[in-house]
Amino acid sequence: MEEDDVVVEENEALKNFLPRGFGKQEKEANIALQFERSKRQGQLNPAFEDSKYPEHLHEASDKDEDEDEDEDDYDEEDEYPVSHELVLKTHERPITSMTLDPSGSRLITSSTDCTVKFHDFASMTPTTLRAFKSVDPTATKTSASSETHPIHHVEFNRVSPSSILVISAIPQAKILSRDGEPLAESVKGDMYLRDMHNTKGHISEITTGTWHPTNRDLCVTAGTDSTLRIWDCSIRMRQKDVIVHKSRAAGSAGRTRMTAVCWGSSPQGNSSSLVAAALDGSLVMWNGEGPYSRPTAEIRDAHQRDTWTGGLDISSDGRTVVTRGGDDTIKLWDTRKFKSPISSVTHPSTTSQYPTTGIKFSPTSTSVITGSSDGSLHILNPATLKPEHTTPITPSSPLISLLWHPKLNQILTGSANAETHVLYNPTLSSRGALDIMSRAPKRRHIDDDPSLTTDTSIALTGDVIAPNGNLNPNRNNNGERRAAPVTGLTASGRSRDPRRPHIPMTTPFAKTNPDERHVRDNIPLSSMRDEDPREALLKYAEKAEKDPMFTNAWRKTQPKTIYADISDGEEEPDKKKVRTG
Numbered sequence: 001m002e003e004d005d006v007v008v009e010e011n012e013a014l015k016n017f018l019p020r021g022f023g024k025q026e027k028e029a030n031i032a033l034q035f036e037r038s039k040r041q042g043q044l045n046p047a048f049e050d051s052k053y054p055e056h057l058h059e060a061s062d063k064d065e066d067e068d069e070d071e072d073d074y075d076e077e078d079e080y081p082v083s084h085e086l087v088l089k090t091h092e093r094p095i096t097s098m099t100l101d102p103s104g105s106r107l108i109t110s111s112t113d114c115t116v117k118f119h120d121f122a123s124m125t126p127t128t129l130r131a132f133k134s135v136d137p138t139a140t141k142t143s144a145s146s147e148t149h150p151i152h153h154v155e156f157n158r159v160s161p162s163s164i165l166v167i168s169a170i171p172q173a174k175i176l177s178r179d180g181e182p183l184a185e186s187v188k189g190d191m192y193l194r195d196m197h198n199t200k201g202h203i204s205e206i207t208t209g210t211w212h213p214t215n216r217d218l219c220v221t222a223g224t225d226s227t228l229r230i231w232d233c234s235i236r237m238r239q240k241d242v243i244v245h246k247s248r249a250a251g252s253a254g255r256t257r258m259t260a261v262c263w264g265s266s267p268q269g270n271s272s273s274l275v276a277a278a279l280d281g282s283l284v285m286w287n288g289e290g291p292y293s294r295p296t297a298e299i300r301d302a303h304q305r306d307t308w309t310g311g312l313d314i315s316s317d318g319r320t321v322v323t324r325g326g327d328d329t330i331k332l333w334d335t336r337k338f339k340s341p342i343s344s345v346t347h348p349s350t351t352s353q354y355p356t357t358g359i360k361f362s363p364t365s366t367s368v369i370t371g372s373s374d375g376s377l378h379i380l381n382p383a384t385l386k387p388e389h390t391t392p393i394t395p396s397s398p399l400i401s402l403l404w405h406p407k408l409n410q411i412l413t414g415s416a417n418a419e420t421h422v423l424y425n426p427t428l429s430s431r432g433a434l435d436i437m438s439r440a441p442k443r444r445h446i447d448d449d450p451s452l453t454t455d456t457s458i459a460l461t462g463d464v465i466a467p468n469g470n471l472n473p474n475r476n477n478n479g480e481r482r483a484a485p486v487t488g489l490t491a492s493g494r495s496r497d498p499r500r501p502h503i504p505m506t507t508p509f510a511k512t513n514p515d516e517r518h519v520r521d522n523i524p525l526s527s528m529r530d531e532d533p534r535e536a537l538l539k540y541a542e543k544a545e546k547d548p549m550f551t552n553a554w555r556k557t558q559p560k561t562i563y564a565d566i567s568d569g570e571e572e573p574d575k576k577k578v579r580t581g
Contacts, residue, residue, distance in 0.1 A: 034126055034437045035426055038084045040391070080367075080379055081409050081425040082391050086433040088420040090117045090131045095414030096356040097153045097401050101161040104408040104432050106178065108164060109420055110151035114138065116166065118180055121432055127441040135180040138168045152356055153208045159216035163233065167209045171202040173221050175233055184237040186221070186229075196227050196244045207258060207355070212288075213265040213272055220274065222258035228276055230292075243292045249280040249305060256280040259355070262321075263288060264314030273335060275321055277302070277309040283323065285338055297338035303327050308351040311359035311370065320382070322368055324359040326351040330370065330385055345385040348373050350398045354416060357398070363406030371399020377413060377423075393421050408432040 093113040100107050107119040117131035124130070138149045153167040163183060164176045175184040189199030196203075202223040212218035217234040228243040247256035257279040266272045272288030283302035284295045303309050303325030311324030314335075320342070321333040326349045331341040350357045350373050359370040367388065368380040375394035378387050393399055394415040401414035410432050411423040424433045519526050528536070548555065 031438050034441075035084060038086060038433075038437055040083060040085050040423075080389055081411060081429045082377070082389070082423045083425045084423070084433075084437075085393075086129070086422040086424070086436060088119065088129050088131075088422070089418065090119070090420070091115070091418040093418055094354060094416040095401055095418060095420060096151060096354070097155075098403050098412055098414050098420065099154050099156045099164070100403060100405050100408070100412070101156045101178075102158070102407065103161070104405050104410075106161075107412070107420075108154050108156070109414060110154045110166070111418065112150040113418075114148035114150055116151055116154060116176075116180070121435055124436050125439045125442045126437060129436075133180050135176070137166045137174050137176065137182070138170060152206070155210060157216055158211050158213055165209055165211060165219050167206050167221065169205050171204055171206060171223065173206055173209055173219075173231070173237070175237060184233060186231060186237045187239070189225075196225060197242050199242075200239055202227065202229060208261055210261055210263050212263055220261055220263060222261040222276060224257040226255040226258065226278075228258060228261060228274075228292075241290065241292050243286065245276070245278055245282075245284060247278065247280045247282070248300060252280060256282075259309050260312035260323075262312045262314050264318045264321075265316065266318055270318075273314060273318055275312065275314060277312050277323060277325075279306060279308065281305040281307065281309075281325075283309075283321075283333070285321075285335065297335075299333075299338065302331065302333075302341075303329065307349075308355050310351040310355050310357050313359055313361050315361050315365040315382070316363065317365060320365070322359055322361065322382075322385075324351075324357070324370060325349065330359065330380070332382070332385055343383065343385050345380075347378075350400070354398060354400045357400050358402055360402050360404060362404050363409075369402050369404060369411065371402060371413065371415075373398045375399055375415060377402075377411070393423075394419055405432070 088109075091109065091111040091113055093111050095109055095111050098107065098109045105121055107121065109117045109119070111117075114136055116135045116137060118133040118135070119131050123132060136148055137151070138147070140147070149169040151166065151168050153165070155165045157163045157165070162178050164178070166174045166176055168174070171188045173186045174182060177183055187201040189196075189201040189203040191203040193199050193203075202221065202225055204224045206221050206223045209219060209221035212220075217232055218230060218240070219233060220228055220230050222228050226245050226247065228245070229239055230241040230243070231237045232240045245256065245258065246254045248254075249256065259277050259279055261274070261276040264273045264275065266288070274286045274288045274292075275283065276286075277283050281301055281303045283299045285297045286292050286295050302323065304327035307326030309323055309325040311330075312321070314321050319335055321335060322330065323333070324330050324347065328346055328349045329344055330347045331344045334342055347370070350371075357371065359368065361368055361382070365382060368382050368385065370378050370380065371393075372378060374392075375397045376390055376392045377399060379389040380386065381388050393413050394417055397415045397417040397419075399413055399415055403412040404410075405412070408424075408431055409429045413421045413423070415421070422433045426434065551558070
């Protein structure tokens with residue numbers, strides 16, 4: 001290199017500062033960096049720790065160490081889609097349930113804050129993780145005094161995702177559209193009828209519900225009135241069948257609360273299975289297609305009595321049932337020998353505080369997922385119920401609701417701290433959270449921050465704006481008094497323009513009540529409400545004396561009333577003296 005040559009060192013900061021081109025620049029996302037930021041840290045995997053391997057497995061692994069060098073690099077965590085996560089913070093209270101449509105494009109969550117949130121994966125970016133709609137299905141009015149109730153369960157229709165089943169803490173279930181519009185509502189039953197077969201609906205709170213696995217028009221709800229009710233949604237939720245569970249517990253009077261229900265698909269074309277759990281500890285199974293007069297199998301002491309069994313699920317082949325009870329146990333049952341559990345393990349329960357705490361099979365039924373009180377996700381073996389993988393999600397906050405979507409291969413969890421976590425793996429999962437992290441972050445605008453903008457509907461805030469330095473708003477620049485303004489409203493809400501009549505404020509109460517003019521013109525004798533009854537009668541006294549209507553027949557023969565006159569010498573009779581002492 002010659003001495004006259006000039007060497008310019010590359011300055012990365014200056015390179016990023018200078019423009020790279022002219023015209024409209026396309027947004028480019030550093031996808032690798034975004035995935036790296038969403039990678040989870042501090043995962044636990046107790047099932048594969050060296051301390052838990054038997055000695056003969058250690059010896060065998062030492063002998064085959066040279067042969068399995070390539071397999072040593074394999075990460076066991078890649079077997080499950082839990083390496084990365086996406087956090088949605090759209091609720092204010094614990095999340096009770098969640099559901100995804102079969103295509104995996106729309107997520108709906110429910111919470112004890114009495115709202116249902118709608119999320120669309122196609123419209124979210126890494127910086128705009130929010131719900132596009134919030135619905136309160138139990139609110140009857142838009143006012144703040146309207147009565148609202150927590151949401152227990154939401155679920156997309158398995159066959160037709162255009163309808164959503166919503167279960168609230170009321171005796172009526174609702175069907176909403178994909179966009180949150182109400183489609184149908186069940187009927188409330190007569191609480192004064194003793195026989196539950198004769199009521200047209202639930203008479204007390206509904207705890208949960210689910211759809212039929214193959215029939216798009218059927219759904220079932222479980223209530224605290226000891227009944228399961230099957231509804232035909234093709235005719236605006238008409239009650240089709242009633243299943244009354246008669247409790248045999250002592251002192252229950254034949255009634256109990258139904259805590260969980262699941263409608264499983266049929267293996268090899270057979271009839272489906274309807275399984276429900278009750279507060280008396282029983283687990284009951286019926287033929288999913290009926291008749292429902294008698295259960296096909298019943299286990300009276302499946303779980304401890306008076307404990308809430310909130311977790312219940314059926315495998316994809318319909319042969320095994322897993323339950324998570326309030327007695328700190330998880331049990332696996334075989335539908336072909338529905339008498340005793342196949343396996344049972346101890347697992348701390350949180351149903352005493354969060355009744356909707358669930359347990360789910362994986363889409364292929366090769367794993368069982370559930371949460372714990374410390375906020376960890378447990379992936380269990382479906383045969384032995386022993387943990388195969390454990391990873392913390394929300395430390396010190398219980399995990400309540402879970403979902404493993406078959407098409408996306410992503411695990412969704414809802415916690416007591418109102419957070420929704422979407423767990424995924426960039427190589428194993430597809431779409432969903434991957435689409436969000438693959439998009440360029442939306443550039444924040446100054447108007448997106450409400451603290452830096454002014455709401456013009458209220459008023460201007462801050463310093464006084466004085467044009468030309470004139471601080472007296474009633475005088476112009478020449479010192480002359482300004483004319484009265486004729487635009488805008490006064491402090492009381494009236495128009496400043498005298499030609500414009502005053503429009504009364506419309507309130508929610510006034511919308512449902514007729515105005516004064518309507519009452520006066522359409523209701524006879526409505527003006528008598530504002531009159532004094534004594535004055536209304538006395539104004540006809542003179543007319544009644546001159547032209548009597550009812551006493552005119554004996555007016556000439558009517559004797560004249562004579563009153564006794566008291567002379568000056570006479571005294572009025574003495575009044576009775578009051579005794580004293």
